[in-house]
Amino acid sequence: MSRLGQKISEIRKRKGLSQEELAAKASINLRTLQRVEKGETEPRGYTLKSICQALQVDVEEVYDYNKEADRSVLLLLHLSVLSYFMVPLGNIIFPLIIWITQKRKVLHVQEQGIKLLNFQITWSLITYPLIVVYGIMKILHYPGANYAITAYLVLYFLNVVYVVRAVLLIYKESDKNLYPLALNIIKP
Structure with a gap:
């Protein structure tokens, strides 16, 4: 079986x-x-395009050209999310840089990068407003301010858990869904 046929x-x-x-x-x-x-x-032209459209995948996903399997790049992609400990929005910026530079070179970076970035953008859209709410509540001396920061910390911890889970699944070479559903901002 050819690699292309196996992938299809x-x-x-x-x-x-x-x-x-x-x-x-x-x-x-x-x-x-x-x-x-x-x-x-080997499917050519119309046949390959028709198969990819029916499978709802990009031709590049099926036709890996000369992409290499490099688990270290995948691990770096997922671990770069933890940069938000030091850099605001680092959870989006650094994975985005790795995704853009490696998606055409390394297997699975394209699809995992899209899922990771969509999840991190969704996570940021939910959590960063909690910081603003906390700040406003603190300035106004509102007694419920601690609830906002508690919710933020819980979500912060869950994000770390998802990153660790993704890294462990990559080590096991599992093809499970690494991140839960998120807004579909970056499309394949």
């Missing part, structure tokens, strides 16, 4: 589609899809 087969199975369903969605012959997945032929 993996994505199809991950999406819960049978070969018949994918062939119908892609408007291609079932036998063509079977030959592609077995590695007997």
Whole structure:
């Protein structure tokens, strides 16, 4: 089986589609899809584009060109989130830099970077207003100010937990969803 055919087969199975369903969605012959997945032929042009559209993936995700597998880059991508301990919005800035520079060079950086950045943007949109609310409540000497900072600290801790969980899953080479649902700001 060719690497391209194997990748198409993996994505199809991950999406819960049978070969018949994918062939119908892609408007291609079932036998063509079977030959592609077995590695007997390489899809070109229209066929590859149709398969990718039916799978709702980018051609680059299926066609890894010459990307290398480098787990250290993936680990650095996820661990860079912890830079928000020292730099405001570092949880977005540093992963964004790594994602932009490595997404075409290293396997899985493209898709994991998108999920990570969407989660961190969502997390920031939720937590940073809590700091503002806390500041306003503190200035106004409002007695409930501690609730806002407590909520922020709990969310802060959860973010660290998600980062540690993602790193452990990468070490185990697990393909689980590393982050929960988030706003879909950066699209594949």
